[in-house]
Amino acid sequence: MSRIDLPPMGDIVNRICSEFFEMPGLRLTRAQAQRLWGLDERTTRQVLEELLELQFLQQTADGMFRRATDGRSPVPRHRVA
Numbered sequence: 268m269s270r271i272d273l274p275p276m277g278d279i280v281n282r283i284c285s286e287f288f289e290m291p292g293l294r295l296t297r298a299q300a301q302r303l304w305g306l307d308e309r310t311t312r313q314v315l316e317e318l319l320e321l322q323f324l325q326q327t328a329d330g331m332f333r334r335a336t337d338g339r340s341p342v343p344r345h346r347v348a
Contacts, residue, residue: 279306279314284323287334294331 283304287293295303301311315332318324325335 276310276314279304279310280317283314283318287324292333294327294333296330297332300332 283300286303297311297315300306300315301308304311306314315324318332319326322335324332326332
C-alpha cells in the first residue's frame with residue numbers, strides 16, 4: 268500500500284477553520300468530516316481533537332462538531348508537536 272501525501276497539519280487546520288467560517292451553522296459527524304476533507308481516520312481525529320482543545324469547535328451531545336462561537340473568531344494557531 269502506498270502512502271498518501273497529506274498537507275502539513277497546520278494547512279489542514281486552516282482549511283477546516285475556513286470551511287466553518289464560510290458555512291455558518293456547519294455541523295458534521297467525524298465520519299462526515301473525514302469524507303468532506305478527504306482525510307484518513309487518524310488525521311481527522313487529530314485535527315478535530317485539536318480544534319476542540321483550542322475551543323474553536325464544540326462537540327454536541329449527538330456527536331456533531333460545530334463552531335464554538337457564532338462571531339468572527341480568529342483561526343486558531345496550530346501547535347507544533
